[in-house]
Amino acid sequence: MRASSRPVSAIVLIVISLLFMPERGAAVPSSVSEDAQWLWPVDGARQVVQPYRAPAHAYGAGHRGVDLAAPVGAMVRAPAAGVVAFQGTVVDRPLLTIEHEGGLVSTFEPLQSSLRPGDPVSVGDEIGVVAVGGHAAPGTLHLGVRLDGAYINPLILFGDVPRAVLLPCCDPL
Numbered sequence: 001m002r003a004s005s006r007p008v009s010a011i012v013l014i015v016i017s018l019l020f021m022p023e024r025g026a027a028v029p030s031s032v033s034e035d036a037q038w039l040w041p042v043d044g045a046r047q048v049v050q051p052y053r054a055p056a057h058a059y060g061a062g063h064r065g066v067d068l069a070a071p072v073g074a075m076v077r078a079p080a081a082g083v084v085a086f087q088g089t090v091v092d093r094p095l096l097t098i099e100h101e102g103g104l105v106s107t108f109e110p111l112q113s114s115l116r117p118g119d120p121v122s123v124g125d126e127i128g129v130v131a132v133g134g135h136a137a138p139g140t141l142h143l144g145v146r147l148d149g150a151y152i153n154p155l156i157l158f159g160d161v162p163r164a165v166l167l168p169c170c171d172p173l
Contacts, residue, residue, distance in 0.1 A: 038079035038157040039123050041108070042070040042130070042141060049140050052153040064151040065107070065144030070130045072138060076111055078121040079157070080104070087113050093134030096127055103148040104157075108141060110134050 040046055047069035055062030070076070082100040089095075095109035098121060113128030121127060136142040145154040 037159045039077060040158060041076050041079050041127075041143065042068055042074055044069070044074075046158075048155070049137070050142075052155065054151075054153070065142050066154050067136050067140040067142050069139065070141040072130050072132055074130045074141075075126050076108060076128050076130060076141060078123055078125045078127050079106065081122050082106070082120075084115045084117050084119040084121065084127075086117060087115050091134070093136075094131050095134075098127070105146045106154070107144045107146075109144075110136060111141065 048066050049069050050063055050067035052066050053063040055064070078098060080098075080100050082098040082104075084096065085099045085105065086095070086097040090109075093110040094112050095107055096111045096113045096115060097105060097107045099105050108127070110131040110133040111128040112131040115121070115127060130139075130141050132138050134142065143154050145152055145157065
């Protein structure tokens with residue numbers, strides 16, 4: 001009985017490994033030192049209302065960012081220096097996109113801002129206020145980050161990604 005359970009255990013471990021394998025760019029970008037962390041963009045407690053969920057493939061379902069607790073009208077700060085790449089309304093929500101060094105691009109929505117493309121921002125600068133619209137529930141701010149075009153978990157840049165914990169999956173050998 002034990003001999004036949006080993007192949008099953010190996011397959012289960014392989015499947016689990018593939019499910020939790022980080023997507024391309026999920027590690028701390030080499031252009032960002034381990035000590036250099038981004039500034040949390042909203043005041044108050046760091047509360048993630050909706051976590052990042054990597055899609056299984058480029059067009060798969062997932063949540064390509066994090067939704068942070070932030071009341072409508074709350075000030076939002078630039079988490080890192082950069083240049084505004086886009087400011088405007090997409091479908092039903094106002095948003096702002098900032099290009100940062102090292103191939104990083106951050107997007108905030110819904111965010112009402114007076115900044116315009118080409119405007120430079122420094123870490124901590126006010127970039128706008130939380131608005132309403134889009135998929136993010138009222139009272140939340142969606143933050144998405146791309147590294148060289150691929151979405152990554154933004155919490156990596158804030159030093160807030162918890163370590164994975166493996167749980168037992170099989171009968172003891």
